[in-house]
Amino acid sequence: xxxxxxxxxxxxxxxxxxxxxxxxxxxxxxxxxxxxxxxxxxxxxxxxxxxxxxxxxxxxxxxxxxxxxxxxxxxxxxxxxxxxxxxxxxxxxxxxxxxxxxxxxxxxxxxxxxxxxxxxxxxxxxxxxxxxxxxxxxxxxxxxxxxxxxx
Amino acid sequence: xxxxxxxxxxxxxxxxxxxxxxxxxxxxxxxxxxxxxxxxxxxxxxxxxxxxxxxxxxxxxxxxxxxxxxxxxxxxxxxxxxxxxxxxxxxxxxxxxxxxxxxxxxxxxxxxxxxxxxxxxxxxxxxxxxxxxxxxxxxxxxxxxxxxx
Ligand code: HEM
Ligand code: HEM
Numbered sequence: 258x259x260x261x262x263x264x265x266x267x268x269x270x271x272x273x274x275x276x277x278x279x280x281x282x283x284x285x286x287x288x289x290x291x292x293x294x295x296x297x298x299x300x301x302x303x304x305x306x307x308x309x310x311x312x313x314x315x316x317x318x319x320x321x322x323x324x325x326x327x328x329x330x331x332x333x334x335x336x337x338x339x340x341x342x343x344x345x346x347x348x349x350x351x352x353x354x355x356x357x358x359x360x361x362x363x364x365x366x367x368x369x370x371x372x373x374x375x376x377x378x379x380x381x382x383x384x385x386x387x388x389x390x391x392x393x394x395x396x397x398x399x400x401x402x403x404x405x406x407x408x
Numbered sequence: 409x410x411x412x413x414x415x416x417x418x419x420x421x422x423x424x425x426x427x428x429x430x431x432x433x434x435x436x437x438x439x440x441x442x443x444x445x446x447x448x449x450x451x452x453x454x455x456x457x458x459x460x461x462x463x464x465x466x467x468x469x470x471x472x473x474x475x476x477x478x479x480x481x482x483x484x485x486x487x488x489x490x491x492x493x494x495x496x497x498x499x500x501x502x503x504x505x506x507x508x509x510x511x512x513x514x515x516x517x518x519x520x521x522x523x524x525x526x527x528x529x530x531x532x533x534x535x536x537x538x539x540x541x542x543x544x545x546x547x548x549x550x551x552x553x554x555x556x557x
Binding site: 299302303305306309310313314316317319320322323324326327330333334338339342346349353356357359360363364390393397400401 | 467537
């Protein structure tokens with residue numbers, strides 16, 4: 258037996274609805290933070306990917322000879338590379354934190370409802386990570402400028 | 409011949425499909441590997457970039473020291489396979505999104521697949537055929553535990 262007869266299925270007045278319709282309903286990935294979080298996720302993913310391709314090749318030089326490997330690694334100890342490493346960590350930091358947010362949206366029963374709050378948390382944690390890493394890396398870059406290329 | 413007509417309220421049952429839903433497993437892989445990669449990558453970055461003297465401590469002897477420990481051998485193997493397949497699968501998605509020309513798309517996908525296979529084999533060989541005390545080494549570039557020549 259249906260619980261309501263057809264007569265009581267008339268639309269309820271909007272004021273009685275508990276959930277307010279969002280500004281763009283059902284469009285988590287269109288416009289606003291939903292879309293920008295995705296754009297940034299995509300850009301950082303591609304950047305890390307190309308780094309990884311080069312990184313596997315440079316590590317493989319360890320099989321040629323110790324001198325060859327040390328030579329390549331010494332070029333990593335230049336100030337310009339120090340700046341590159343900084344941006345690599347910044348990119349991975351965002352991709353990892355937002356990746357966890359995506360996982361929560363998909364698997365946590367109320368994840369999609371809290372996606373905006375989680376994006377704010379992602380950005381805050383990202384800033385904390387950058388603030389924690391930057392002084393360390395600036396110290397490294399300064400030492401590299403002064404010519405300390407090895408331990 | 410009799411035709412059975414399902415009861416009017418029977419819900420629609422989709423025909424049984426036997427094909428594997430690769431797209432679904434790929435989607436799941438991105439999420440599961442992502443969880444592992446958070447630990448693997450930040451551990452890798454901390455040990456190689458931040459701890460001690462950071463990047464300035466890295467040289468042949470540093471790598472030899474790490475790979476003398478099975479812990480880091482397993483760590484780097486997992487990192488290599490999980491990260492490269494995750495990245496390559498992500499690049500596949502992006503290619504499907506933007507490369508509208510079918511020929512171009514096939515070429516890019518093929519290049520991604522080929523480079524992934526080559527780099528997985530290369531990276532794995534590098535870890536497992538690594539010789540910490542090679543004969544062609546210049547004095548002073550070897551880790552402490554190598555016999556002195
Ligand atoms: C600037 C930051 C980085 C530095 C200084 C660095 C350094 C190193 C070093 C010294 C090794 C040799 C083995 C070892 O120490 O474990 C290595 C191997 C490796 N790294 Fe990194 N790494 C960095 C970032 C990354 C990132 C972001 C990834 C992943 C996306 C990664 C993936 C790998 C892999 C897969 C290997 C093993 C390669 C092989 O099998 O031949 N690394 N890295
Ligand atoms: C640090 C841990 C990481 C986490 C938690 C993570 C998480 C994720 C997640 C959840 C996705 C979404 C897939 C989808 O929307 O279906 C994704 C996409 C992607 N990831 Fe990662 N990832 C990580 C590391 C990496 C690394 C190391 C690379 C590069 C080698 C990478 C490259 C990509 C690419 C290229 C995409 C596709 C982006 C797109 O389709 O817009 N990720 N990642």
